[in-house]
Amino acid sequence: MDELNLKEMIKSILNEMVNEVPPVINSPSKEATVNTRQTANSCVVEEGFIPDITEVDIRKQFLVPNAADKEGYLKMKSYTPARLGLWRTGTRYLTEPSLRFRADHAAAQDAVFSYVNEDLIKQMGFVEVATECKDKDEYVTRPDLGRKFSNEAINTIKNAVKPNQKVQVIVGDGLSSAAIEANIRDVLPSLQQGLKMFGLDFGQVVFIKHCRVPAMDPIGEATGAEVVCLFIGERPGLVTAESMSAYIAYKPTVGMPEARRTVVSNIHRQGTPAVEAGAYIAEIIKRMLDKKVSGLDLKEK
Amino acid sequence: MTETLLSVGIDIGTSTTQLILSELSIENIASVFTIPRVSIKDKKVIFKSDIIFTPILENNLIDSDGIKAFVEQQYKKAGITKSDIQTGAVIITGETVRKENAQAVAKALSGFAGDFVVATAGPDLESIIAGKGAGTYSYSESQYTTAVNFDIGGGTTNLVVFNNGDIEDTACFDIGGRLIKVDTSEIIRYISPKVKEIIKREALEIHLNEKINLKELDKLLAIFVQVLENSIGLGEKSPYFDLLITNKALSTKIQMKCISFSGGVADGITKDPIQNPFKYGDIGLLLGKKISGSLLMTDLKLIPTVETIRATVVGAGSHTTDVSGSTITYKEDILPLKNIPILQLSKDDESADNSGNLGSIIEEKVKWFMVDGEVQTIGLGIEGAHSPSFQFIQSLAKEMIKGLDLLIKEKLPLVIIVKEDMAKALGHSLYANLPKDYPFVCIDSVHVRNGDYIDIGMPIAEGSVLPVIVKTLVFN
Numbered sequence: 001m002d003e004l005n006l007k008e009m010i011k012s013i014l015n016e017m018v019n020e021v022p023p024v025i026n027s028p029s030k031e032a033t034v035n036t037r038q039t040a041n042s043c044v045v046e047e048g049f050i051p052d053i054t055e056v057d058i059r060k061q062f063l064v065p066n067a068a069d070k071e072g073y074l075k076m077k078s079y080t081p082a083r084l085g086l087w088r089t090g091t092r093y094l095t096e097p098s099l100r101f102r103a104d105h106a107a108a109q110d111a112v113f114s115y116v117n118e119d120l121i122k123q124m125g126f127v128e129v130a131t132e133c134k135d136k137d138e139y140v141t142r143p144d145l146g147r148k149f150s151n152e153a154i155n156t157i158k159n160a161v162k163p164n165q166k167v168q169v170i171v172g173d174g175l176s177s178a179a180i181e182a183n184i185r186d187v188l189p190s191l192q193q194g195l196k197m198f199g200l201d202f203g204q205v206v207f208i209k210h211c212r213v214p215a216m217d218p219i220g221e222a223t224g225a226e227v228v229c230l231f232i233g234e235r236p237g238l239v240t241a242e243s244m245s246a247y248i249a250y251k252p253t254v255g256m257p258e259a260r261r262t263v264v265s266n267i268h269r270q271g272t273p274a275v276e277a278g279a280y281i282a283e284i285i286k287r288m289l290d291k292k293v294s295g296l297d298l299k300e301k
Numbered sequence: 302m303t304e305t306l307l308s309v310g311i312d313i314g315t316s317t318t319q320l321i322l323s324e325l326s327i328e329n330i331a332s333v334f335t336i337p338r339v340s341i342k343d344k345k346v347i348f349k350s351d352i353i354f355t356p357i358l359e360n361n362l363i364d365s366d367g368i369k370a371f372v373e374q375q376y377k378k379a380g381i382t383k384s385d386i387q388t389g390a391v392i393i394t395g396e397t398v399r400k401e402n403a404q405a406v407a408k409a410l411s412g413f414a415g416d417f418v419v420a421t422a423g424p425d426l427e428s429i430i431a432g433k434g435a436g437t438y439s440y441s442e443s444q445y446t447t448a449v450n451f452d453i454g455g456g457t458t459n460l461v462v463f464n465n466g467d468i469e470d471t472a473c474f475d476i477g478g479r480l481i482k483v484d485t486s487e488i489i490r491y492i493s494p495k496v497k498e499i500i501k502r503e504a505l506e507i508h509l510n511e512k513i514n515l516k517e518l519d520k521l522l523a524i525f526v527q528v529l530e531n532s533i534g535l536g537e538k539s540p541y542f543d544l545l546i547t548n549k550a551l552s553t554k555i556q557m558k559c560i561s562f563s564g565g566v567a568d569g570i571t572k573d574p575i576q577n578p579f580k581y582g583d584i585g586l587l588l589g590k591k592i593s594g595s596l597l598m599t600d601l602k603l604i605p606t607v608e609t610i611r612a613t614v615v616g617a618g619s620h621t622t623d624v625s626g627s628t629i630t631y632k633e634d635i636l637p638l639k640n641i642p643i644l645q646l647s648k649d650d651e652s653a654d655n656s657g658n659l660g661s662i663i664e665e666k667v668k669w670f671m672v673d674g675e676v677q678t679i680g681l682g683i684e685g686a687h688s689p690s691f692q693f694i695q696s697l698a699k700e701m702i703k704g705l706d707l708l709i710k711e712k713l714p715l716v717i718i719v720k721e722d723m724a725k726a727l728g729h730s731l732y733a734n735l736p737k738d739y740p741f742v743c744i745d746s747v748h749v750r751n752g753d754y755i756d757i758g759m760p761i762a763e764g765s766v767l768p769v770i771v772k773t774l775v776f777n
């Protein structure tokens with residue numbers, strides 16, 4: 001889906017929600033008039049701010065009036081991030097859940113269409129390359145290009161990393177730059193510490209802009225690394241825009257079956273904590289090096 | 302991928318001793334794409350022993366050999382040997398706990414019954430185990446309600462209150478079916494000390510070696526039932542309420558909606574006429590009958606129990622073992638660990654203000670556990686942080702190592718129990734900062750409190766989790 005389509009889809013969802021009510025400012029309702037007059041009368045700049053509605057924990061938010069069993073409902077809600085018990089007015093959402101829905105949706109969109117902060121890439125000391133995609137639009141519409149590199153990019157990688165290492169770590173923006181920004185600082189040191197328990201380590205980390213999962217394959221071929229581990233942003237949803245996955249493969253090659261990848265998904269605050277994921281992945285990598293296989297083959301061992 | 306654990310439960314109560322074997326199914330419920338989440342999926346009782354009268358010696362001590370013979374015989378009957386047993390608990394309950402050799406017998410039996418069978422006792426734990434075995438715990442969890450279970454045995458009545466599947470409170474009263482025993486000609490052969498006092502104060506015509514008087518007995522039973530009503534805040538307060546408390550009454554203010562009954566006396570709670578009230582040589586049937594006409598039956602919703610007389614033993618066999626979180630760190634050669642006392646840090650200790658001196662706080666508290674100037678292995682319990690940063694974990698590990706220095710000097714294994722999901726990363730940090738190959742266990746998703754003891758078994762489910770039993774050992 002390209003950006004235009006996405007925007008259309010969102011527009012239609014939002015229209016359904018607000019039912020094309022014209023903005024309040026144009027409506028001659030009494031309330032609006034009162035508000036305007038108040039603003040006009042007192043031109044005082046207030047100290048303060050509008051509370052951030054995305055700070056509210058939906059699992060603990062409960063708006064049903066006179067509920068028969070509020071505690072029971074909240075207990076059920078604690079097991080799911082679904083938007084339950086947020087009540088309604090007529091057939092529609094209340095204002096706050098409605099705004100929250102839009103805010104979460106906007107965060108999901110931003111995660112796809114924004115780039116990982118350059119400062120973070122520098123700070124972490126990553127070597128940056130890009131796939132053959134020119135921009136985000138092409139990245140979204142051409143998955144085939146998100147796995148290919150120019151010769152120049154391959155040379156950059158070859159010059160930066162040591163050949164034939166035991167472990168090569170790659171970080172890719174994928175469909176959520178926010179996921180990388182939220183998790184990479186904690187997952188990498190934890191992975192490194194875990195690998196050290198087994199006398200292993202990883203060297204120069206490569207960062208890939210406009211990255212699809214199979215982009216790890218040509219890098220595996222170019223570097224000759226035994227295990228390649230790619231951290232990549234997952235397609236964002238309304239629950240979180242910060243979910244990251246790790247795809248790990250033993251000697252990946254271009255065109256290999258997807259079943260050869262081992263994946264650890266749902267790395268985010270409400271899922272697997274980044275530090276735990278890093279520690280766990282260290283053990284997966286150790287097993288891969290011992291058994292010399294990955295993906296389904298590793299499960300069957 | 303289902304793995305099963307064979308668990309044994311042995312209940313040595315005031316009047317009866319019994320044994321069950323239970324099969325616990327361990328399963329990874331996470332999808333292939335996420336890290337494992339191993340939990341106990343199913344608990345099935347596969348063998349129920351005969352119920353025997355608890356063997357007591359002439360000198361009023363527990364007959365350890367008698368119980369051993371019973372266990373041996375039942376294992377044979379079930380077609381298993383001691384080495385098949387992977388986990389379980391021996392629980393000494395009711396009045397039996399107060400026998401001088403209770404602790405020694407429990408310990409001896411736990412090893413005799415299987416390698417990782419633990420000894421437990423204490424009215425609080427007994428209440429909880431009985432409530433779980435009776436099914437009241439599951440009911441409160443699945444129905445999102447508050448429920449109280451009365452486990453009425455021979456010597457004591459154990460109360461436990463569950464709220465939406467959480468343990469809210471426990472209590473214990475010296476009320477039971479065998480506080481007065483009669484022989485076949487209905488001559489009274491035993492009266493418990495507290496009951497003697499009530500009889501004296503009420504001037505009841507109930508005396509040793511005399512035929513039991515039903516009318517007088519009814520007055521005594523009325524007092525018992527009134528105290529039971531009082532125990533959950535019903536009825537007018539009895540002057541004997543405090544006298545009949547074993548260790549403590551309920552202190553929770555929570556409104557209880559449902560009630561259930563287990564224990565031997567529960568089977569006697571019926572409005573039907575009794576053919577032979579002293580069939581079992583005690584007052585249990587008549588006590589049950591009296592309860593059936595009490596406020597307990599009308600003021601709360603009565604829920605059925607899955608076990609009555611076997612509630613405690615099923616609880617001991619099926620509901621004491623739990624599994625740790627699935628991302629943990631341990632050195633296998635120090636397992637199993639048994640009877641490790643818990644040092645749980647308070648919220649204040651863990652607060653951010655203390656981040657720099659957590660080590661000295663731990664060190665100070667470790668000294669509380671010194672016996673004759675020597676440190677012992679302790680389980681350090683912490684809350685931890687939700688989705689912590691790597692930095693946080695690093696400094697936590699360093700502070701812990703600083704705080705546990707006394708143990709490290711003695712080369713004692715470290716046992717760390719975290720509530721939040723962070724034990725693998727924390728374990729790796731500990732490994733990185735401890736002397737090479739230092740023995741330790743770091744587990745999460747286990748909740749412990751000060752005063753608890755923990756037992757940790759051999760790894761299961763391809764080494765991803767450890768079975769744990771958290772218990773409260775209170776011998777009066």
